[in-house]
Amino acid sequence: MLGHKKTILAVASILTLTACGDTRLFQSWTREAGSQIDEGRFGNPTMNNTLVQNGDSNYVVDLNQRFAGDVPTMINFAFDSVVIDGEARAVLMKQADWIRQFPEVRFKVFGHTDLVGSDTYNKRLGLRRAQAVVAFLSTQGISRSRLEAVVSFGETQPLIATSDRERRNRRTVTEVSGFVRNHPTLLHGKYAAVIFREYVRSATERQLTGQSELATPGGG
Secondary structure (H helix, E strand, O other), rough: OHHHHHHHHHHHHHHHHHOOOOHHHHHHOOOOOOOOOOOHHHHHHHHHHHHOOOOOHOOOOOOOHHHHHOOOEEEOOOOOOOOOOOOHHHHHHHHHHHHHOOOEEEEEEEEEEEOOOOHHHHHHHHHHHHHHHHHHOOOOOOHHHEEEEOEEOOOOOOOOOOOOHHHHOOEEEEEEEEHHHHHHHHOOHHHHHHHHHHHHHHHHHHHHHHHHHHHHHOOO
16 A cells, blocks of 8 residues: 555656656656667767767768868869869868868868760869869878878769759869778777867867957957
């Protein structure tokens, strides 16, 4: 009888919390065990880091997603040109800033063209565009050994399906391809340290910048 009363009191407490707007406890009674583990907050990063440490997560894909989320990965070109214009240069500068933060990571540049011209010519043109990007990035303090062999898709992967001139198809795309010396050993307890290191560095730089601005008289 005493156990029955305790159960009733426990259910009443849960219903009271539910009435206050917190439905997670009530739902945990009606769902299968373990369904509340992924709460969408601290548990997700912890689980992801565990998967990476165990080699169960595709770390290249993870880094690629972060790279694409932080900076633009694509630049465009004028027709039949490999010249990097001012807009493309600004994008590549952002890419270079990101790449310099991760000296353990290697990158590959893919070249593309629109559908005007022959397949053979466009294959070479796409390669020249990728080579131009690699050459530019290497002038920004990035070792050529970290920029993997450039690849050309020519006209085979258009973003816009048209046989006319299309600037959006004339592009290069920069992607994470792996780690220096192609070693996954960086993941043995060090992957999280690499990521944490860069967050600390960026936070320190922002703090020093703020102090410098406070110390310097401003103008109107």
